[in-house]
Amino acid sequence: xxxxxxxxxxxxxxxxxxxxxxxxxxxxxxxxxxxxxxxxxxxxxxxxxxxxxxxxxxxxxxxxxxxxxxxxxxxxxxxxxxxxxxxxxxxxxxxxxxxxxxxxxxxxxxxxxxxxxxxxxxxxxxxxxxxxxxxxxxxxxxxxxxxxxxxxxxxxxxxxxxxxxxxxxxxxxxxxxxxxxxxxxxxxxxxxxxxxxxxxxxxxxxxxxxxxxxxxxxxxxxxxxxxxxxxxxxxxxxxxxxxxxxxxxxxxxxxxxxxxxxxxxxxxxxxxxxxxxxxxxxxxxxxxxxxxxxxxxxxxxxxxxxxxxxxxxxxxxxxxxxxxxxxxxxxxxxxxxxxxxxxxxxxxxxxxxxxxx
Amino acid sequence: xxxxxxxxxxxxxxxxxxxxxxxxxxxxxxxxxxxxxxxxxxxxxxxxxxxxxxxxxxxxxxxxxxxxxxxxxxxxxxxxxxxxxxxxxxxxxxxxxxxxxxxxxxxxxxxxxxxxxxxxxxxxxxxxxxxxxxxxxxxxxxxxxxxxxxxxxxxxxxxxxxxxxxxxxxxxxxxxxxxxxxxxxxxxxxxxxxxxxxxxxxxxxxxxxxxxxxxxxxxxxxxxxxxxxxxxxxxxxxxxxxxxxxxxxxxxxxxxxxxxxxxxxxxxxxxx
Numbered sequence: 001x002x003x004x005x006x007x008x009x010x011x012x013x014x015x016x017x018x019x020x021x022x023x024x025x026x027x028x029x030x031x032x033x034x035x036x037x038x039x040x041x042x043x044x045x046x047x048x049x050x051x052x053x054x055x056x057x058x059x060x061x062x063x064x065x066x067x068x069x070x071x072x073x074x075x076x077x078x079x080x081x082x083x084x085x086x087x088x089x090x091x092x093x094x095x096x097x098x099x100x101x102x103x104x105x106x107x108x109x110x111x112x113x114x115x116x117x118x119x120x121x122x123x124x125x126x127x128x129x130x131x132x133x134x135x136x137x138x139x140x141x142x143x144x145x146x147x148x149x150x151x152x153x154x155x156x157x158x159x160x161x162x163x164x165x166x167x168x169x170x171x172x173x174x175x176x177x178x179x180x181x182x183x184x185x186x187x188x189x190x191x192x193x194x195x196x197x198x199x200x201x202x203x204x205x206x207x208x209x210x211x212x213x214x215x216x217x218x219x220x221x222x223x224x225x226x227x228x229x230x231x232x233x234x235x236x237x238x239x240x241x242x243x244x245x246x247x248x249x250x251x252x253x254x255x256x257x258x259x260x261x262x263x264x265x266x267x268x269x270x271x272x273x274x275x276x277x278x279x280x281x282x283x284x285x286x287x288x289x290x291x292x293x294x295x296x297x298x299x300x301x302x303x304x305x306x307x308x309x310x311x312x313x314x315x316x317x318x319x320x321x322x323x324x325x326x327x328x329x330x331x332x333x334x335x336x337x338x339x340x341x342x343x344x345x346x347x348x349x350x351x352x353x354x355x356x357x
Numbered sequence: 358x359x360x361x362x363x364x365x366x367x368x369x370x371x372x373x374x375x376x377x378x379x380x381x382x383x384x385x386x387x388x389x390x391x392x393x394x395x396x397x398x399x400x401x402x403x404x405x406x407x408x409x410x411x412x413x414x415x416x417x418x419x420x421x422x423x424x425x426x427x428x429x430x431x432x433x434x435x436x437x438x439x440x441x442x443x444x445x446x447x448x449x450x451x452x453x454x455x456x457x458x459x460x461x462x463x464x465x466x467x468x469x470x471x472x473x474x475x476x477x478x479x480x481x482x483x484x485x486x487x488x489x490x491x492x493x494x495x496x497x498x499x500x501x502x503x504x505x506x507x508x509x510x511x512x513x514x515x516x517x518x519x520x521x522x523x524x525x526x527x528x529x530x531x532x533x534x535x536x537x538x539x540x541x542x543x544x545x546x547x548x549x550x551x552x553x554x555x556x557x558x559x560x561x562x563x564x565x566x567x568x569x570x571x572x573x574x575x576x577x578x579x580x581x582x583x584x585x586x587x588x589x590x591x592x593x594x595x596x597x598x599x600x601x602x603x604x605x606x607x608x609x610x611x612x613x614x615x616x617x618x619x620x621x622x623x624x625x626x627x628x629x
Contacts, residue, residue, distance in 0.1 A: 161527065171527055175519060178536040271599050273535060290520065293599040302522050309524045 001042065003141055004063055005096040006070045006088060007054030010110050013087035015050075021078050023048040025127070031077060032133040040069050043135040045142065047103075047124040049117070051110055056100065058137045063092035094329050097141055101325045104145040105152045106159065113158040113314045118149050140336060148328045155324070158317045161310030165193070166200040168306040169277050169298070173201060173245055176273050176296055180205045186243040187211045188236055189250035190222040193279050197247045198226055210243060212236040214250070240265040240274075247277045248284040258286035266292055277303070363417070364474070366410035367431060371465035373403035374438075377458035384455050389529035393452075397445055400454045403461070404438040411435055423492035426622050427474030432492070433618075434461050434468070436500025444504060444540065449532040456507045464615065473619075487558055495555030495579075499614065501548030502586070505541050506611035509604035512537035516601065538600045542593065545607055549586045556583060578621040585610050 008021060023031060028046050035041045041057035048054075055074070059066040067090040075084070091099045102108045109117050125142045128134050134142070153159050162168040177183050185206050187198045190213040198209050209228030213219035216232060223230035231239060240246070240262075250256060257276075266274065271294050278285040278299040290297040377399040384393060411431060414422040422428040441457040444450055467473075515534050518526035531537075556579055560570070570576060589606045592598040598606075 168527075172519070175515070175526055175533055176535060178533045178539070267597075270597050273600075293601050296519050298522065305522070306524065306527065313528075 001058055001060055001137060002063070002093040003056065003058055003096045003100075003137060004066050004070070004093070005054055005056050005091040005099055006067055006074070007047075007052060008087050008089065009052035009054070009108065011108070012089055017082075017087055018051070018053060020080055020082075021053045021074060022050075023053065028124075028127055029131045029133075032128055032131060034077070035070075035073060036133060038069075038073070040066070040073060043128075043138040044133050045125050045128040045138060047121055049120045051117075052103070052108075054103070056096070056138065056141075058135065063090075094333055097145075097329045097332060098325060100141060100145045101148045101328060102322075104149040105321060105325070106149070107318060107321055107325075111163055112311070112318065113160075113163075115153070115159060118146070122146065137336065141332065144328065144332050148325060151328075152321050152324055156317045156320050158314055158321055161306075161313060163307050163311050163314070165279070165300065165303040165307055166197045168303045168310075169197050169247070170200045170204050172277075172296070172298060172303075172306075173206075173275055174204070176275050177244065181207055183207055183244040184242055185209045185228075186236065186239050186246040187222070187226075187228075188246060188248040188256070188284065189213055189280065190215075190218040191249040191279075194247045194249040195222060195226070197277060197279065198228075201245060201247075202226065206245070210239050212239070237261065237265060241268050244272060245275045245277070247279065249279045250284050252280070252284060253282060255286040256284045257289065259288045259292065262289045262292060262295065266295065279303070363410040363413035364469070366406050366413065367465070368469060370403045370406035370410060371462060371469060373399055373406065374458055374462040374465055377403065377454065378462040381455035381458050384452065388525045389452050389455070389531055393530075396454045396458065397442070397451055400438065400445075400458060400461075401442055404435070404442055407431065407435050407438060421489035421493055423489070423496065425474055426619060427468055429492070429496060429622065430464060430468035430473065430618075432496040433499045433503070434465055436497045437461065437503040440500050440504045440544075441507070444508075447532075447540075449530055449536075450540075452529075452531055453504075453507060453511070456510055457504070460503060460507065460615075467619075488562055491555055491558040491562060494551045494558065498548045498551035498555055499618075501544050501551060502607075502611045502614060505544035505548060506608045508537050508541040508544060509607040512541060512604045513601070513608070534600075538604070541604055541607055542590075545586065546590060549583075549590060552579075552583060552586065556580070574624045575621045578617065582610070582614055 008018060010018070013021075023046055025048075028048070031046060032044050035044045035055075035057065040061070041059050043058040045056040046054070047056070055070060057066070057070065061069065070090075071084070071088060074080075074088075099108070104118055104121050106113045106115060106117050121142075125134070125138075129139070162171045173180060173183075180201060183206060185198055185201050185208070187194050187209060190211060198206075198211075202209060209223070209226045210231055211219045211223040211226065211228055212231050212233050212235070213222070214233050216230065219230040219233075248256070273294045273296065276285055276289065276295065276297045278297065281300065283299055285297060285299075287297065287299075289295055377396050380396050380399060384396065411422055414428065418424065421432075423432050437457065438461055441453055445453045511531060512534055515526055515529075515531055515537060517523075518529075519534065532540075559576075559579075589603060589610065593603045
């Protein structure tokens with residue numbers, strides 16, 4: 001009996017193919033039952049997200065035979081009549097466990113280190129467990145995977161930092177202000193990115209939001225959606241007395257805020273710190289304003305650079321995480337199998353099984 | 358163990374401050390990225406030995422050990438170290454110790470110079486609770502000013518990193534600049550209040566007949582620094598002085614205080 005994995009993900013297959021193989025939540029228990037009824041697996045878990053569809057199974061079949069049967073099962077279940085090549089990947093022990101630990105830790109995700117997959121994997125496991133399609137092997141493997149993911153999250157920097165422009169803006173705000181609960185946000189220009197940024201700030205506790213736009217209807221609509229208030233576009237400078245964070249994304253061809261305009265506003269604000277996030281192209285805010293004391297200006301390139309740097313840091317942490325995972329897989333196999341095989345760090349990808357014919 | 362004096366305990370404390378300084382350099386080079394207790398415990402062990410040194414000296418003298426420049430300096434450093442340990446327990450303030458350790462180490466090495474600690478006479482000429490209160494409050498105020506300067510240095514580093522879009526500003530486990538400013542301001546006010554009490558109690562102390570008071574170098578120097586700190590606080594509160602200028606002022610004022618402290622003590626008739 002060994003744990004095997006068959007599946008396809010954002011790394012191996014385009015979205016058109018992934019959506020063909022996706023399982024609806026309500027169809028998963030029946031699919032698991034079918035796998036066991038056909039004696040393809042004694043235990044099974046199906047993970048189906050927008051980025052991956054994977055089938056974890058404990059089988060008595062030799063790996064190659066198991067992969068051929070599981071592939072037939074997937075194709076038949078989804079009535080897929082197209083051609084399949086390398087899109088479908090397969091792993092036998094110990095690489096299947098290595099892959100499971102990587103997925104749980106977010107190392108195989110599109111955004112490395114993201115945590116959403118942890119919850120999705122947990123849901124998939126709990127669904128199979130609730131319908132009694134898991135047993136000793138998968139229970140132990142999944143519990144260990146969750147522990148490893150938590151260990152990696154606390155002991156490495158893999159999940160540290162913001163890898164999107166919006167979250168980078170929030171992180172900046174938290175480095176300037178002690179608590180966002182005391183600070184109001186001004187959104188200048190009701191664009192999609194400014195809305196997302198405002199939402200991200202509100203979700204982290206910002207006190208409120210003021211929206212202004214050349215078209216008052218859009219300002220009112222966005223203010224209502226964000227639970228804030230709208231002000232006429234001509235009056236936004238007056239709001240600077242109350243707000244501490246401004247997100248600007250108008251389509252203005254020239255700067256709408258420059259040093260001459262901001263200097264008296266800062267005096268009225270008694271020089272309280274002000275975070276300006278300029279996500280407009282062309283830019284809304286003259287870069288010269290950053291020379292003013294207590295003014296922190298970030299444009300879209302600055303935020304993207306932060307997100308890129310964080311991503312680079314995460315990539316640098318991958319090797320450390322791989323080492324942790326290799327050690328944990330070896331420990332798990334030592335407990336569950338009389339034939340532990342050493343697994344080199346990062347070796348799972350290299351030793352991937354070829355898709356069955 | 359009779360040969361092991363309070364100065365030996367202080368020497369060990371300074372050695373630990375030195376180790377903490379070295380570790381601080383490592384933390385600084387790493388961008389203060391990891392939440393680290395090592396430096397805190399190094400400093401805590403140093404402060405414990407420092408306390409032992411001062412207690413031993415105090416028990417020998419049967420009074421607060423602030424009778425010469427060595428004792429005054431060790432008391433100042435002790436106040437700074439203790440305040441640092443307390444403030445480091447605030448969320449994200451653990452790295453305060455990394456900024457304080459270099460001050461404790463460099464000034465501690467200076468304090469160990471034998472000439473600063475001449476042998477005592479049979480008893481200090483003037484003693485009593487008021488004198489101890491004067492010395493303790495003045496030296497604690499220096500400790501508060503010192504810690505305010507450390508928080509100011511952290512603020513200036515963080516502000517520079519945020520202004521110039523350095524990733525270190527986000528990666529480091531340092532507090533928000535708003536919080537650093539608040540701590541700097543509070544410590545400056547606490548230091549100023551203690552300094553004022555110290556100066557008032559100093560004016561009430563008994564003196565030899567004919568001994569000059571208002572023209573004593575230490576009194577003039579203290580009054581000058583009292584005015585400097587008063588100006589910093591008033592300008593910040595009532596004239597909207599920018600945080601940057603305020604924190605630079607706090608940093609420069611403490612550096613000046615530290616550099617001139619020994620000179621004025623040496624030439625003060627009242628303090629010798």
